[in-house]
Amino acid sequence: MNVENPDKKIQLQKDLFQPVDKRASQSEKISRPSLNFWQDAWLRLKGNKGAIVGLILITIITFMAIFGPSMNKYTYKQQNISHAKLPPKIAALENVDWLPFDGKDKDGFDMYEAKNVKEYYWFGTDDLGRDLWTRTWYGTRISIYIGVLAAVIDFLIGIAYGGVSGFYGGRVDNVMQRIIEILMGIPHLIVVILFILVFEPGIFSITMAMVITGWVNMARIVRGQFLKLKTQEFVLASRTLGASGSRLIWKHLMPNVMGPIIVTTMFTIPSAIFTEAFLSFIGLGIRPPEASLGSLVNDGFKSLQMYPHMLIIPSVIISLLILSFNLLADGLRDALDPKMRK
């Protein structure tokens, strides 16, 4: 231990020992800028590499889905049997050996030369000679459209049902909960399949089929949040001050439920895209000449052995699409509601 050491005692100027004239405000000064919930969430989201990668990928894929089909002269249903089953060929990349864009098939045979084709098909063509570049991005467009539409409808029904159930509670809630419990007991995909069997496959029927089971999840989350928030002091306080039901819902409950709702919606999109692809794959999806990523993968399987490009390109894009939505949703969950993690 240190021993007293008076000669080391520093000489300090006397005027330093004057009281500081200070105000309480100084100590109450907040050193960090104040952020509202969304600014804070955005900061957290920005710090999440996965989410940012997801966001960038979604932006790129969506851009391509919108503009990709019009980047060349072909349409998604234009057939040209003499140009059937051509491998991908891209002008600038055709001389790069390791890239599969040289117009040669898997045995290294130049199909473009053999069939005397002058045009370049960037992603190749399918068995009817349709341009796969156009079809792939067109299909992506349909897949995203179905995913977002299903998520939006789920969102609306789920909030309405869950909100009513959670807000009113009591007997109303009881009955509504029993209905949900039974719906939860039914395997979703079975219902979806049966639904599509009855109503001819198309964008609308596929979306509706997914919504029929999908909203339940959202409704449960909204209800749970409402029940939890309803009993919290700030809501009780507002109630005692005479706030009306709609004011309670829109000013107090909704803003606080938004986090979990957005996260759930973000997870609905990739799962709807997946379900659509799955249905297409078992022959219940979009009918040709329309295309979706799922139906393209399905077509690709038929010529897997000879023309793998027909399978691989849509496979990669659908995987990237679902992956990027999942990454973004994961990031949003961490940013908006860390407690939802798991």
Add this chain to the structure above:
Amino acid sequence: MKKLLDVQNLHVSFDTHAGEVKAVRGVNFHLDKGETLAIVGESGSGKSVTTKALMRLIPNPPGRIKEGKMLFEGRDLVKISEKEMEKLRGKDISMIFQDPMTSLNPTMTVGKQVMEPLIKHQKMNKEAARKRAVELLALVGLPNPEARIKQYPHQFSGGQRQRVVIAIALACNPKILIADEPTTALDVTIQAQILELMKELQKKIETSIIFITHDLGVVANVADRVAVMYGGQIVETGTVDEIFYDPRHPYTWGLLSSMPSLDTDEETELQAIPGTPPDLLNPPKGDAFALRSNYALKIDLEQEPPVYQVSPTHFVKSWLLHPDAPAFEPPVNVQQNLRPMPNNFDKPALFEEVR
């Protein structure tokens, strides 16, 4: 008296993505055999971190002991291996946590959890350990221990669980018992019971206790000596009497005058300490408490204060004890309780320079 534990210049930091949080910044204290040392301070003052560091229970990463010594019976706990530390934990030094509701494993019977340290440290076989566990549970005042050791934690009330945690902590007659706010999460009546139990058991097994709390009432009840922590540093230590009847640091004044007592009359206002604890990511220059203190000097904003010694047992880290400092009157409700301390020096002596 021989020092059982001597902590010197302890620094603990946490590496977060925002930077290094200096949670404990050069803490010195010691513990004698059989005594109870209370460490008081508000949340975030570093009291819990200090004791977790003693047990080497700071999760690493992000936390680490940056500097300092923790001499236990002459051995430096900072330096010994994890294996050796395991042998000490629960045997020589054990710990009670704040929240009994979460500090027991929910899927293991209470008996097994009490038996664990017995089997590990005292090499008992299962049968002997079970017998001892029953004795221990009886010792901490759990009725019907024979039956209860087969039960799971959720079948116990909060107070009962804390008794179980105490039984676990005392299983191997530790030399030091660290109690990290053991009564904060309990009802007031249960608090009193648990405190009584701890005092009684301390006499029986002659253990030393480090008692962390922010409740000065509890301090007056259990402690022999008190260390007041603020902003990761100990700002004042002394015997209970010295801290309560002759406090010297403005933060201690603040703590005392924010505490009501029976003689506080209606006229006296309880003084809250303004502001919030310092940001330990960027600890303020000089005296960490200066910004919140009504007694701050210019030098407080410039230079860290040294430690002054008021009596053989009373140390204060504040510029107010410098001979050149103006004489301040402590707040009224502190003044009311001031008493002369027999051991005080004529005037405070500089004890230690800032390193």
Add this chain to the structure above:
Amino acid sequence: MANFILKRLVYMFITLLIIATITFFLMKLLPGSPLTNQEKLSPAQQQLILDKYGLNDPLPVQYVNYMTNLFKGDLGLSFQYDNRPVTKMIGERIGPSAYLGFQAVLFGTIVGIVLGILAALKQNSVMDYAATTIAVLGISIPSFVFAGLLQYYLAVKYPIFPVAAWEGFEYTVLPTIALSVFVIATVARYMRSELLEVLSSDYIMLARAKGVSSAAIMVKHALRNALIPIITLLGPLAVNIMTGSLVIERIFGIPGIGEQFVRSIMTNDFTVIMGITLFYSVLFIFIVFIVDILYGVIDPRIRLSGGKK
């Protein structure tokens, strides 16, 4: 507990009744008839067949007949496969599906748990990033896409495994992997976050404060508590395996129930679709039920408080 089980059984029964009813009426709404694909038959012959199956009776009569038969365990006869009983068809095809399903769940759960533990043990290490990446990819890549890529690269391009058929263990490798990616991903992710949560809990801190060694803490305290919630994943995973089997069995030519289901959908084989739908529903409901009971048995908190959650 008994009360809880009884209540659940009643719910299960009601759910099944509803599913059977919905399935029945949806089938009646279907466009096309089972005879659409059999042009050889004259209208008179078709009528004869419809009479034979009772398809000319009024709807309520058909419904009552269907439900009565259902209680007897009779799912009707297939239109496409020489009038073979649907129950028998399911029975014949259950083997490969069950085998594959169990193998995939077992393999996926074990790999997932190991990955999750490795990731949680050293948070933010290379291992952690690898496991997290595998988990995100496994959840994102649709099983049939993964199966297609596996088949192309490991059977067609580099013929390490047979492309498709059902003739021995080597034929099960690729389908098992394809089916279990989702299981691996889900379990690994869940295990990692559960374990991290458990490891930072107070009771682990107390166990360390008792002097218990790190290895013993892991085995005796942490793993048990982290593994219990994994049981709740079994329900969703079983569903995933079921739906996955529809496509995987088709891709790898496995004579299972999923393959039959897809085939029946394409041929409008009503009774088989209904039969398999009900079979899947029963299976799903049963698994969820078992999982709930199992959870109650294993977790002492639920076990002793009488099935409350």
